[in-house]
Every structure is written in C-alpha cells, then in structure tokens.
Amino acid sequence: MDEDKKIPFFLLGLGVGVAVGILFAPKSGPETRKLIRSKADEGSDYLKRRSEEIRDSAEDLLDKGKTVVQRQREQFEAAVAAGKQAYRDTVSAKPGSDSVPSL
Numbered sequence: 001m002d003e004d005k006k007i008p009f010f011l012l013g014l015g016v017g018v019a020v021g022i023l024f025a026p027k028s029g030p031e032t033r034k035l036i037r038s039k040a041d042e043g044s045d046y047l048k049r050r051s052e053e054i055r056d057s058a059e060d061l062l063d064k065g066k067t068v069v070q071r072q073r074e075q076f077e078a079a080v081a082a083g084k085q086a087y088r089d090t091v092s093a094k095p096g097s098d099s100v101p102s103l
Helices: 003-023 029-093
Strands: none
Touching: 003 029
C-alpha cells in the first residue's frame, strides 16, 4: 500500500477506536456525551487551524507563482525586443537597403 494511503487509514482507525472506547467507557451517559462533545470541539478547532494554515500556504505559493510568471514574462518581452532590434540592425546593415521593414 502506498505511504500516502496508509496515514489516512491509520487516522480513521484511530478515530473509530477512540469513539468505540469512549462509548464503552465506564462513565455515565451525560459524562460520556460531555466528553464526546469536548473532543468534537477540539477536533473542530484543530481543523479550523489546519485549514487556515493550508490557506495561508496556498496564498504564499500563489504569490510566488505570480512573481515567477511576471519575471518570465518580462524576460520573454526583453528577448522579443532584442530579437526585433537585431533584425532591424541586420536589415539596415545590408548594402542597398534604405528602409527598415516594420515588424
């Protein structure tokens, strides 16, 4: 089994085991429900924090990607401009050419 698939199954099994353990615990019904509710709240808080971390990480990656794309675009535009200028220089250096064709 792939390592990426083992972790979610492990966590699922762990969660099911904890839930079954809590349900069969020697506590009274109200105590058990209170414990389950508090653990669910903890899990909810964890998921909120984790989703915020993932969102921030995604925003950082997006910003880096935009920067890289902008830099590549600028380099491409500079290369095109240099190519046009080289073409103009070559055409104007030919003997007998009085005009430079436009691109």
